[in-house]
Amino acid sequence: MNNFTAAEIYLEHIETHGYAVIENAIDSDLISELMADCYRINPHFSLAGIGRLNNLQIDDSVRKDKTYWFDGSSNAQLGYQQVMEAVRTTLNRNFFMGLFDYECHYAKYTQGDFYKKHVDAFKGRSNRVFTTILYLNSPKKGGELVIYKPKSKDIEVVIKPTAGTLVLFESERFVHEVLPAFDNRYSIAGWFRKNASISGIIDPPR
Numbered sequence: 001m002n003n004f005t006a007a008e009i010y011l012e013h014i015e016t017h018g019y020a021v022i023e024n025a026i027d028s029d030l031i032s033e034l035m036a037d038c039y040r041i042n043p044h045f046s047l048a049g050i051g052r053l054n055n056l057q058i059d060d061s062v063r064k065d066k067t068y069w070f071d072g073s074s075n076a077q078l079g080y081q082q083v084m085e086a087v088r089t090t091l092n093r094n095f096f097m098g099l100f101d102y103e104c105h106y107a108k109y110t111q112g113d114f115y116k117k118h119v120d121a122f123k124g125r126s127n128r129v130f131t132t133i134l135y136l137n138s139p140k141k142g143g144e145l146v147i148y149k150p151k152s153k154d155i156e157v158v159i160k161p162t163a164g165t166l167v168l169f170e171s172e173r174f175v176h177e178v179l180p181a182f183d184n185r186y187s188i189a190g191w192f193r194k195n196a197s198i199s200g201i202i203d204p205p206r
């Protein structure tokens with residue numbers, strides 16, 4: 001499956017459940033290029049923060065992964081952003097979501113790293129609408145993504161990170177966590193955003 005159009009079967013799952021897990025969503029050549037890009041920028045990964053902008057804090061009791069925000073410095077990044085642009089227009093066309101832009105970072109979890117239960121967006125406080133997670137490698141064990149049922153402590157789905165698997169879910173709706181990694185685990189976490197007007201200032205496109 002080279003592009004999201006071929007994955008339209010998943011749109012129905014998104015409509016009824018608010019999320020989808022799409023295996024082999026991304027061309028394996030692009031996955032290899034993205035993985036090589038991670039190795040290239042490896043020394044520049046930094047401890048991930050929690051919260052946004054000036055509220056950013058580093059709290060390693062909540063998350064221990066290291067991240068690197070896309071800066072358009074490789075063809076791999078540009079290629080991935082192109083695929084996500086196709087996903088964005090597909091979601092907008094089908095769900096009238098008004099998704100405006102996309103932000104994403106590489107994430108690296110090494111042995112023992114985790115990300116405790118959280119939501120990626122709080123109602124009325126964030127313009128993140130849809131979360132995307134793409135796995136770039138396939139750790140033998142550990143680092144599962146656990147997604148909980150809305151408004152419940154029950155588990156909806158446990159996802160074993162596997163190269164090429166793309167997970168999409170509504171950012172405000174799903175509490176989720178990353179269980180401690182055992183092997184190195186590489187991924188791209190991203191968010192489709194809607195245009196938010198904060199104090200009358202419209203977000204610029206990125």
Ligand SMILES: O=C(O)CCC(=O)C(=O)O
Pocket residue numbers: 107115120133144145176177178187189
């Ligand atoms: O890597 C994952 O499976 C999920 C990461 C996550 O929840 C996040 O970065 O907000």
Ligand SMILES: [Fe+2]
Pocket residue numbers: 118119120176
């Ligand atoms: Fe998250």
